[in-house]
Amino acid sequence: MTPGVLGPAGAPPIAPGAGVVTVAGIGFGRGCPVRVIAGPCSVESLEQFRETAQAAKAGGAALLRGGAFKPRTSPYSFQGLGRAGLEIMRSVGDELGLGIVTEAMSPDEVSLVAEMADVVQIGARNMDNRALLESAAASGRPVLLKRGLTATVDELLRAADVMIAAGNERILLCERGSRTFEPSTRNSLDLAAVPEISQRSDLPVLVDPSHATGRADLVTPVSLAAIAAGADGLLVEVHPDPARALSDGAQSLRADAFGAFMDRARAMAAAAGRTMGP
Numbered sequence: 001m002t003p004g005v006l007g008p009a010g011a012p013p014i015a016p017g018a019g020v021v022t023v024a025g026i027g028f029g030r031g032c033p034v035r036v037i038a039g040p041c042s043v044e045s046l047e048q049f050r051e052t053a054q055a056a057k058a059g060g061a062a063l064l065r066g067g068a069f070k071p072r073t074s075p076y077s078f079q080g081l082g083r084a085g086l087e088i089m090r091s092v093g094d095e096l097g098l099g100i101v102t103e104a105m106s107p108d109e110v111s112l113v114a115e116m117a118d119v120v121q122i123g124a125r126n127m128d129n130r131a132l133l134e135s136a137a138a139s140g141r142p143v144l145l146k147r148g149l150t151a152t153v154d155e156l157l158r159a160a161d162v163m164i165a166a167g168n169e170r171i172l173l174c175e176r177g178s179r180t181f182e183p184s185t186r187n188s189l190d191l192a193a194v195p196e197i198s199q200r201s202d203l204p205v206l207v208d209p210s211h212a213t214g215r216a217d218l219v220t221p222v223s224l225a226a227i228a229a230g231a232d233g234l235l236v237e238v239h240p241d242p243a244r245a246l247s248d249g250a251q252s253l254r255a256d257a258f259g260a261f262m263d264r265a266r267a268m269a270a271a272a273g274r275t276m277g278p
């Protein structure tokens with residue numbers, strides 16, 4: 001893959017046929033099964049993360065997610081467990097044999113996150129933070145790059161280009177909804193961005209139905225639509241007891257409902273001529 005994933009709208013993807021990003025032995029992208037990355041918004045304790053991770057593994061998740069450094073809007077909200085959260089994720093990931101995805105919010109957090117996790121996540125609020133993009137790229141880890149709250153598809157692809165130009169092509173893009181005038185959901189999911197990005201780049205595209213909607217009751221239907229639209233994977237928040245979650249409980253699937261969610265996703269993938277992996 002060469003820098004310049006952008007290309008004009010509708011142009012064929014660069015290096016067609018490539019576009020598989022392998023993370024902890026699991027391929028994402030063209031020709032790969034639909035992958036699900038599941039876990040709590042924030043790591044709150046060893047018990048909370050382990051219970052969620054066990055449900056994620058039993059349901060067929062490919063990787064675990066969790067936040068240790070949290071980009072909260074209010075300074076008075078839970079900010080995450082930091083290094084202790086990373087240690088919890090690493091130990092549970094190793095115990096269950098699953099890779100870990102977690103966010104770094106600033107360049108000085110990247111080396112610790114890259115040492116402890118399998119994928120460095122760059123959050124929506126940091127999509128165009130060039131120093132962070134370059135530092136994440138230089139870490140050598142794959143990077144999960146979320147679309148900014150008000151970023152265009154072009155801007156998302158340009159942010160990916162910054163990392164490709166810095167020498168890291170192992171990028172997973174993630175559509176997580178944009179901020180719009182619509183108050184019934186936390187954000188508005190741009191489902192058309194999924195096939196649009198796939199036409200203009202060979203990077204895998206994930207959909208985050210949790211942050212896109214802010215509502216657990218919408219996570220399943222939106223996930224099914226994302227699979228039908230060709231998403232290479234889903235990033236889903238799951239919690240053992242969403243009512244008591246320290247962040248984003250309203251949009252988190254219950255851990256004991258994750259298996260049923262995956263059954264619905266598998267049925268949709270089959271209807272779309274696709275498969276779901278672990």
Ligand code: PEP
Binds near residue numbers: 071103176
């Ligand atoms: C997250 O995935 O933990 C997160 C904070 O999402 P976003 O950056 O999309 O708001």
Ligand code: MN
Binds near residue numbers: 041042211
């Ligand atoms: Mn969250």
